[in-house]
Amino acid sequence: MRTFTAYVEYDRETNLYVGxxxxxxxxxxxxxxxxxxxxxxxxxxxxxxxxxxxEIENLPRFASLHHTEPAGPPAFxxxx
Numbered sequence: 001m002r003t004f005t006a007y008v009e010y011d012r013e014t015n016l017y018v019g020x021x022x023x024x025x026x027x028x029x030x031x032x033x034x035x036x037x038x039x040x041x042x043x044x045x046x047x048x049x050x051x052x053x054x055e056i057e058n059l060p061r062f063a064s065l066h067h068t069e070p071a072g073p074p075a076f077x078x079x080x
Contacts, residue, residue: 005062006041008034023060024048 004027006019014030017037021027027048031037049056 002056004045008037021045021048022062026051 004021004024006021006027008017008019010016011018011030016030016032017034018030019028019037019041021041021044024045025048027041027044029037029040029044031040052059
């Protein structure tokens with residue numbers, strides 16, 4: 001079984017965790033806690049993979065994460 005990498009962030013406006021699986025159309029969800037988010041991501045991935053009808057080997061594969069910042073002064077002060 002293939003594994004997928006999800007990008008998870010916390011939305012302060014909604015107080016929800018948001019999960020996105022890059023490269024999988026429709027693979028995104030949200031939840032009040034990380035346990036629920038994990039369960040929701042598994043469910044949405046199952047539905048998306050089923051919709052793709054076995055074409056998952058042609059989907060992009062996770063390669064890396066990079067932290068970067070724009071050139072010039074930071075947009076907000078860094079905490080020390």
